[in-house]
Amino acid sequence: MSTDTTNGAVIFERIDTWRTVLKEQFDFIRRDNLALAGVLIVATFILLGVFGPMLAPHDPIEHDMKTEDGSIMRLSSPNAKAPLGTTAYGKDILSQFLAGARPTLIVGLFGGLGTGAIGFLVGLVSGYYGGGVDEVLMRLTDLTFSLPFMPMALLLLTFVTPNIWLITLIIAGFLWKMPARVVRSEVLSVRQRTFVKSARASGASNLRTMFFHVAPNVLPIGFLYTAYGVAWSIAAQASLAFLGFGDPTMTSWGRMLRMVFDSGNIRIAWWWVFPPALGIAAITTSVFLIGRAYEEVINPEIEIE
Structure with a gap:
């Protein structure tokens, strides 16, 4: 058999391994009604994030909602012209809500993926290699644990102009520590199993053993903490914006809450508060429902009513 044929077979074997693992995750989600509901909410949120600004009936910042006589509709409750009402500045809340889904999606998605990916890789490498590699990576993790996220994020953002990608980077840079710890603990157990030792004995390289024998067996933990990372990222972004x-x-959505707070109408204009607050609550709850399903598998002793 030629080298090219052998390499092709190995590549297809690796693809099939990960394809099987991913298919198992999707099949698992479909069997849990709450997790499936969470996935549907997340899917709706993604659609809002992608198409929301295009669906917004008005410019969320520039356009002023006006009455028939031309006066600005300030703090108008929901009506036919403004289904979610208007702000104290005469802006359409529906338009702001739809436009606000995109930055929330960007931070939530990329912050969650970054948190999960960094934590998974650090935990995987640390647990698999052990020794000096483990010592260095775990001390770095300990350092991250010692730095409180919110004060450090505020400190960093004080000296630069905040933008959505910088905020995402800061969030991922601080929140990867928890998945790293948990993944490492699981890898320490998996690497002692017979199939891992057999792979090493058959001449498989460390990278091949780590990514195609160990990693698929701790992947559910990666999914779990990626889901949690999305929720953490959205909550962190909303807090920073507020x-x-x-x-x-x-x-x-976080900036909408900040604006209603600054206007002094947070106890009055419920129609201004509820859309962003419910949006944040819905998406964070949905990803926790997905994480809950994985947690039952990872720790079967947990009994959830």
């Missing part, structure tokens, strides 16, 4: 450290060029 504190005035969000991207000033973009409307986000």
Whole structure:
């Protein structure tokens, strides 16, 4: 058999391994009604993030909602012209809500993926190699644990102009520590199993053994903490925006809450508060429902009513 044929067979074997693992995850999600509901909410959120600004009936910042006589509709409750009402500045809340889904999606998706990916890789490498590699990576993880996220994020954003990608990077750079710890603990157990030792004995390289024998067996933990990472990222972004450290060029759900707070109408204009608050609550709850399903598999002793 030629070298090219052998390499092709190995590549297809690797693809099939990961394809099988991913198919098992999707089949698993379909069997849990709450997790499936969470996936549907996340899918809706993604669609809003992609198409929301295009669906917005008005410019969320520039357009002023006006009455028939030409006066600005300030703090108008939901009506036919403004289905979700207007802000104290006469802006359409529906348009702001739809436009605000995109930055929330960007931070949630890429912050969650970054958190899950960095934590998974650090935990995988640390647990598999052990020794000096483990020592260095775990001390770095300990350092990250010692730095509180919110004060450090506020400190970093004080000296630069916040933008959506910088905020995402800061979030992923601080939140990967928990998945790294958990994945490492699981890898320490998996690497002692017979099939891993057999792979090493058959001459498989460390990278091949780590990614195609160990990694698929801890992948559910990666999915779990990626889901949690999405929720953490959205909550962190909303908190930073509410504190005035969000991207000033973009409307986000956290910034909407900041605006209603600054206007002094947070106890009055419920129609201004509820859309972004419910949006944040719905998406964070949905990803936790997905994570809940994985947690039952990872730890079968957990009994969830």
